[in-house]
Amino acid sequence: MLDWKEIVRQKLAGLALQPEEKREVLEELAEHLEETYQSLLRQGISVEDAAQRAQSEVSDWNDLRRRIHSARAKENSMTNRVTQFWFPGFLTFTISMGFLAVTQKFGPLPLMLRLDHPPVLMFYLPWLVSLPLVGAMGAYLSNRAGGSFRLALSSSVFPVLPIAGLFLVGFPLSLLIEHHVSHNIMVTAFLIALCLWVLFPGVALLAGGLVVRLYGIRLIPSANGSARLQASSSQSKAQ
Amino acid sequence: MIGPGIKRGTAELAVLSVLESGALHGYEMARRIEQQTKGALRFTLAALYPMLYRMEQRGWIRGAWETSNNGRRKRCYRLTAAGKKKLSPLRKEWAELFEALRRLTKVNHA
Numbered sequence: 001m002l003d004w005k006e007i008v009r010q011k012l013a014g015l016a017l018q019p020e021e022k023r024e025v026l027e028e029l030a031e032h033l034e035e036t037y038q039s040l041l042r043q044g045i046s047v048e049d050a051a052q053r054a055q056s057e058v059s060d061w062n063d064l065r066r067r068i069h070s071a072r073a074k075e076n077s078m079t080n081r082v083t084q085f086w087f088p089g090f091l092t093f094t095i096s097m098g099f100l101a102v103t104q105k106f107g108p109l110p111l112m113l114r115l116d117h118p119p120v121l122m123f124y125l126p127w128l129v130s131l132p133l134v135g136a137m138g139a140y141l142s143n144r145a146g147g148s149f150r151l152a153l154s155s156s157v158f159p160v161l162p163i164a165g166l167f168l169v170g171f172p173l174s175l176l177i178e179h180h181v182s183h184n185i186m187v188t189a190f191l192i193a194l195c196l197w198v199l200f201p202g203v204a205l206l207a208g209g210l211v212v213r214l215y216g217i218r219l220i221p222s223a224n225g226s227a228r229l230q231a232s233s234s235q236s237k238a239q
Numbered sequence: 240m241i242g243p244g245i246k247r248g249t250a251e252l253a254v255l256s257v258l259e260s261g262a263l264h265g266y267e268m269a270r271r272i273e274q275q276t277k278g279a280l281r282f283t284l285a286a287l288y289p290m291l292y293r294m295e296q297r298g299w300i301r302g303a304w305e306t307s308n309n310g311r312r313k314r315c316y317r318l319t320a321a322g323k324k325k326l327s328p329l330r331k332e333w334a335e336l337f338e339a340l341r342r343l344t345k346v347n348h349a
Contacts, residue, residue, distance in 0.1 A: 024304075024314070025288075025292075027312065028265065028288070028313075028314045029284060029288060031264075031265075031266070031311065031312070031313055031314075032265050032266045032269075032284050032287075032288075033284065035266040036266065036284075057283045057284035057285060058283070058284055058285045059285065060285070063285070064284075064285045064288075064289070067285075067289035068288065068289050068292060070289075071289045071290075071292040071293040071296065072292050072296065
């Protein structure tokens, strides 16, 4: 008996869709070929001829693969962007900012960095320590949705992007508009604050994201339905 | 020469029309079109599915997995509200085109 699922799977091996979507397409096409084949057999056509005629439904599998990809991927691009970047990005942002707020309210006193003059910079160490996990979550979600390496890492560092924007655009703009910055922030203070609120958190988030992407840590459903963390660097590299 | 736009238009009209009477899976759809047009229109797998996926993405039809009596899973397609809305002007356009061609060929033969 012919295994149409296997035949279709081999013929459309390079179909670049998300795993679940690809599985559904393969199943649907295999079902169509199976029905064609069975119908021909019912008409009294020999097994070999029926198989050949069923397969003649597709004259060029490469062309079919391209057309299926084009039909599904074009319209999916917006959905993909949401699931591969915006959703993980906003989630990491919300969680990291939420944890920062909780740390500020209930956590230990922040590290105080006193400079020569009035500026005093505050920094929350527990928040920084939590960020690799948050970054890893962002990369994992993006990865699971089929996001590329770049998108996964962008989702990881998403929480610092608005802060970076504030520092790099907001302060220069306020200097231009108001000709001074409140609290007498000096260049040194600005750079230190940039490191404390953008660079270090960014590196922490990125570290978590990189671990997920490079070592392929993913949640794999186990046989009993629960989930476990599995690291498979070879799988990740293969992707 | 019938261009790809016209071919695509007739194919879409055929699919929307055949789905108007109820949900069908791909194989049934192809057979129904072939029977109803007495073999004049025949969709191979390679022609049918990319078009179905495109029409689904446009929101004209919606596919859902259903399990048949013999336990086999099949993806059945239904017309959506947008598909029903699309069908009426599409029919009108094609009716106008065929009428225009009929008039033209009559004139030429007269």
